[in-house]
Amino acid sequence: MIPTVSSPRPFRVPRATDETLTNGMRAVIVRRGGMPLVELRLRLPMVASNAAEEAARDLLARTITAGTGRRSQMKIDMDLQSMGATLTAGTTEDAFVITGSVPSGRMTEFLALLSEIVRTATFPDGPVRVERNRLAEEVVLARSQPGVIAEEVFRRRMFGRHPYGLGLPSPSTVRRVTGAGLRTLHGRLTSSGMMTVVGDLSPLRLLDAIASERWIRRRKPSRVPPIGVRTRRPLLVVHREGAQQTSIRMGGPAPAHDTAFGLANLVFGGYFLSRLVTNLREEKGYTYSVHSQPQHLAAGSSVTIAADVRTEVTGAAFAEILAEMEHQRAWSDEEIDSARRYAMGVLSIRAHTKAGLANLIDSLLARGLDLAYLRTYLKEMRSVTPAEVRVAASTFLVPSLLTTVMVGDAERIVPQLERFGRVAVR
Amino acid sequence: MFPVQVLSNGLRVVILSDRSSPVVAVSILYDVGFRSEPEGRSGFAHLFEHMMFQGSKHVPKGEFDRLILGNGGVLNGMTTPDYTVYYEVLPSAAVELALFLEADRMRSLVLDQDNLDNQRAVVQEEIRLNVLNRPYGKFPWIQLPELMFDTYPNAHDGYGSFEDLDAADLSDVKKFFSRFYTPANAVLSMCGDIDPVDAVGMAERYLGGIPGGRRPRRPSFAEPVGAGVRLAEVTDPFAPAPALALGYRVPDPIRDLEGVLALDVFGSILTDGVASRLEQRLVQKERLVTAVDAWIGESPGWGGPFEMRDPTRFQISTFYPRLEDRDRIVSMIDDEVERSIESLSEEEVVRFVTKTVATHTRKMDHVLSRALMAAGLVLLHGNVELLEEVPGYYQRLTAEKIAATAQEWIRRDRRAELRLVPGGGR
Numbered sequence: 001m002i003p004t005v006s007s008p009r010p011f012r013v014p015r016a017t018d019e020t021l022t023n024g025m026r027a028v029i030v031r032r033g034g035m036p037l038v039e040l041r042l043r044l045p046m047v048a049s050n051a052a053e054e055a056a057r058d059l060l061a062r063t064i065t066a067g068t069g070r071r072s073q074m075k076i077d078m079d080l081q082s083m084g085a086t087l088t089a090g091t092t093e094d095a096f097v098i099t100g101s102v103p104s105g106r107m108t109e110f111l112a113l114l115s116e117i118v119r120t121a122t123f124p125d126g127p128v129r130v131e132r133n134r135l136a137e138e139v140v141l142a143r144s145q146p147g148v149i150a151e152e153v154f155r156r157r158m159f160g161r162h163p164y165g166l167g168l169p170s171p172s173t174v175r176r177v178t179g180a181g182l183r184t185l186h187g188r189l190t191s192s193g194m195m196t197v198v199g200d201l202s203p204l205r206l207l208d209a210i211a212s213e214r215w216i217r218r219r220k221p222s223r224v225p226p227i228g229v230r231t232r233r234p235l236l237v238v239h240r241e242g243a244q245q246t247s248i249r250m251g252g253p254a255p256a257h258d259t260a261f262g263l264a265n266l267v268f269g270g271y272f273l274s275r276l277v278t279n280l281r282e283e284k285g286y287t288y289s290v291h292s293q294p295q296h297l298a299a300g301s302s303v304t305i306a307a308d309v310r311t312e313v314t315g316a317a318f319a320e321i322l323a324e325m326e327h328q329r330a331w332s333d334e335e336i337d338s339a340r341r342y343a344m345g346v347l348s349i350r351a352h353t354k355a356g357l358a359n360l361i362d363s364l365l366a367r368g369l370d371l372a373y374l375r376t377y378l379k380e381m382r383s384v385t386p387a388e389v390r391v392a393a394s395t396f397l398v399p400s401l402l403t404t405v406m407v408g409d410a411e412r413i414v415p416q417l418e419r420f421g422r423v424a425v426r
Numbered sequence: 427m428f429p430v431q432v433l434s435n436g437l438r439v440v441i442l443s444d445r446s447s448p449v450v451a452v453s454i455l456y457d458v459g460f461r462s463e464p465e466g467r468s469g470f471a472h473l474f475e476h477m478m479f480q481g482s483k484h485v486p487k488g489e490f491d492r493l494i495l496g497n498g499g500v501l502n503g504m505t506t507p508d509y510t511v512y513y514e515v516l517p518s519a520a521v522e523l524a525l526f527l528e529a530d531r532m533r534s535l536v537l538d539q540d541n542l543d544n545q546r547a548v549v550q551e552e553i554r555l556n557v558l559n560r561p562y563g564k565f566p567w568i569q570l571p572e573l574m575f576d577t578y579p580n581a582h583d584g585y586g587s588f589e590d591l592d593a594a595d596l597s598d599v600k601k602f603f604s605r606f607y608t609p610a611n612a613v614l615s616m617c618g619d620i621d622p623v624d625a626v627g628m629a630e631r632y633l634g635g636i637p638g639g640r641r642p643r644r645p646s647f648a649e650p651v652g653a654g655v656r657l658a659e660v661t662d663p664f665a666p667a668p669a670l671a672l673g674y675r676v677p678d679p680i681r682d683l684e685g686v687l688a689l690d691v692f693g694s695i696l697t698d699g700v701a702s703r704l705e706q707r708l709v710q711k712e713r714l715v716t717a718v719d720a721w722i723g724e725s726p727g728w729g730g731p732f733e734m735r736d737p738t739r740f741q742i743s744t745f746y747p748r749l750e751d752r753d754r755i756v757s758m759i760d761d762e763v764e765r766s767i768e769s770l771s772e773e774e775v776v777r778f779v780t781k782t783v784a785t786h787t788r789k790m791d792h793v794l795s796r797a798l799m800a801a802g803l804v805l806l807h808g809n810v811e812l813l814e815e816v817p818g819y820y821q822r823l824t825a826e827k828i829a830a831t832a833q834e835w836i837r838r839d840r841r842a843e844l845r846l847v848p849g850g851g852r
Binding site for chain 2: 006007008034035036065074076077078080082084085086101127129130133134138140141145146242243244245271272282285286287308309341343346348353354
């Protein structure tokens with residue numbers, strides 16, 4: 001009755017041209033036909049060690065396109081429009097990342113502009129002032145969002161004084177950043193970065209074009225201290241006036257490149273068929289959104305469980321999350337195989353667009369891996385046993401390793417939590 | 427492109443073959459959305475969308491997700507004013523499975539009280555998460571239509587009131603299903619790694635035998651474009667800063683797509699990027715606002731110019747820090763709109779059009795975007811060839827056409843002004 005599905009065409013790991021330029025920058029280029037487009041990612045390692053640096057990093061991303069030695073902010077935007085290109089800069093915990101997209105015919109012109117911006121951005125006072133005020137206002141807006149509040153509380157609790165615990169810079173910290181400060185920070189951008197290019201152009205010609213532009217000088221990248229993995233106790237409740245839901249966040253350490261754990265996370269809370277979604281959403285109706293997710297960063301890997309639940313079922317929902325940790329040994333082989341097929345299928349879907357493939361390669365490079373790792377990954381995906389997945393789950397997804405915070409209406413949720421032990425309220 | 431096929435039961439089928447990656451997107455659009463839900467049952471079309479995942483005759487609850495995700499695919503549904511969409515993106519080896527599942531629920535959805543109660547709870551948590559528990563949750567997509575339109579179909583909140591959701595019962599669900607969820611009222615599209623002739627054969631095999639039903643009569647939702655200004659002030663308990671939205675009527679997108687796209691480009695000219703008019707004036711020069719955006723339709727992400735019937739809207743929305751600046755900001759917007767209409771140049775239009783077309787091309791790199799767009803064009807415009815003509819539509823726009831259309835529709839004497847006042851602390 002239900003059609004059987006033959007085994008899917010296996011994911012073909014794309015062939016990449018992978019070279020390190022003389023200035024130390026690594027370029028990974030993949031040829032992909034179809035729409036005449038090129039997707040580019042430029043990742044430059046850069047870590048903030050305090051709030052002031054975090055503010056400066058954010059502003060660096062917002063103002064790196066605000067002017068160069070040769071072009072004004074307005075001219076840069078107009079040139080990008082004329083090419084049909086986009087160029088945006090942003091930051092992750094570990095890096096400064098430029099994302100670009102351009103019709104293939106304009107690639108040479110685009111690379112010249114990108115190199116000019118990366119090398120000679122001037123951070124003029126006018127645009128810096130505008131962006132500084134805008135960022136300060138945006139921080140105020142962001143901090144009124146329950147998801148952002150929960151994230152900040154959780155990071156601070158979980159990562160403590162480590163840079164990953166910094167969260168958003170305060171508006172006053174943002175307002176203290178100057179153009180001169182940005183120029184200094186820009187001077188520290190390292191060249192030991194990675195560039196990913198996916199497009200319908202000859203990789204060798206692209207490599208020549210990239211190598212013929214000047215990028216930044218070789219510098220030693222800053223190092224991030226490893227994350228501490230101490231579990232913080234007790235459970236922390238942070239009050240939010242008028243909250244209609246409780247944002248539950250739990251987190252702990254995770255292994256870096258471990259296929260068994262990747263599958264364990266999927267079965268536990270990593271996709272719609274997971275135990276958490278089936279139980280808390282589809283059976284109990286406690287929540288619309290519950291999931292668990294690993295995060296792999298330069299200083300270490302971690303896993304986060306997040307659920308936004310109705311205030312009056314906070315205790316019940318928390319009990320179910322803990323109960324699902326007890327049930328890991330009862331996971332069936334079939335549900336583990338489902339997660340396996342899902343992970344492999346989603347890889348094909350994710351990599352089918354140029355932008356998706358560029359993001360995939362960039363995320364591998366960020367973790368110190370490359371496309372070759374996907375072969376190992378796919379092999380392990382096929383060979384890892386259900387028993388290994390259950391062991392990975394019961395090693396990491398356990399209450400004793402998890403730090404828990406909840407943001408919501410403290411008066412109504414604390415009484416529901418007393419049966420779980422001591423609770424701190426802020 | 428393969429022409430639209432109509433099966434004997436009235437189901438329209440569109441196939442876009444692209445064998446470059448082993449993935450296929452399957453989507454079904456039903457011609458029913460918020461605008462068609464009965465009075466006293468606001469939010470029902472969306473609640474019903476959730477019921478479509480609760481099991482059908484040969485597919486018990488949970489199996490739909492299990493089969494798609496467990497075979498390496500992803501799936502979802504979305505309710506919009508004019509249609510409700512269901513989709514799967516999956517390895518091409520699993521495409522028949524998707525058709526079987528879509529057919530089974532179209533033919534024989536199982537509707538029971540427990541699932542209705544559970545999904546009502548899930549939907550209410552979704553509304554708390556996305557609307558009630560956060561600042562700007564209704565701004566402007568729920569609040570602006572309430573102000574701009576007079577009739578229930580156009581003015582009401584598509585997420586629905588909790589009272590109306592609580593009032594919905596099984597007989598409503600059954601009636602809605604038999605009236606709207608028929609082959610004659612739907613469009614099926616497939617895009618990706620599939621042979622067009624095979625695909626039509628599969629559609630016939632799985633869906634061709636479902637009794638066609640009648641295409642329900644769809645009332646006109648048209649409302650006269652009234653003269654005069656409408657004004658409303660709303661307080662947002664969580665918002666830390668004020669916001670403002672101006673709403674304008676636009677031509678009927680089905681009868682005058684060119685006019686609507688002219689306004690789409692006009693919106694970009696006003697607010698897309700540093701080189702846009704309002705960004706230059708309000709953000710860079712006067713430094714009065716944090717963000718300003720203009721777009722057509724429901725939200726910048728969905729319900730856009732190709733995804734709506736008449737009436738729809740053009741809106742300019744802005745967030746700003748100081749409440750006392752409001753009237754100055756409004757008069758500057760008016761002034762800048764008029765100035766743009768008078769001074770628009772061909773060079774400026776070409777730049778914005780180039781960017782718009784490139785963005786469209788990039789989006790169409792994803793099989794799902796192409797499948798959804800094709801199905802939407804067939805459902806609303808009855809014309810799949812439009813898919814290829816989109817770039818041409820934009821490229822034919824002249825400064826004269828855009829200015830004339832903006833002059834006719836973006837008028838200060840014929841619009842709605844929604845003022846959001848912050849009730850939140852900062």
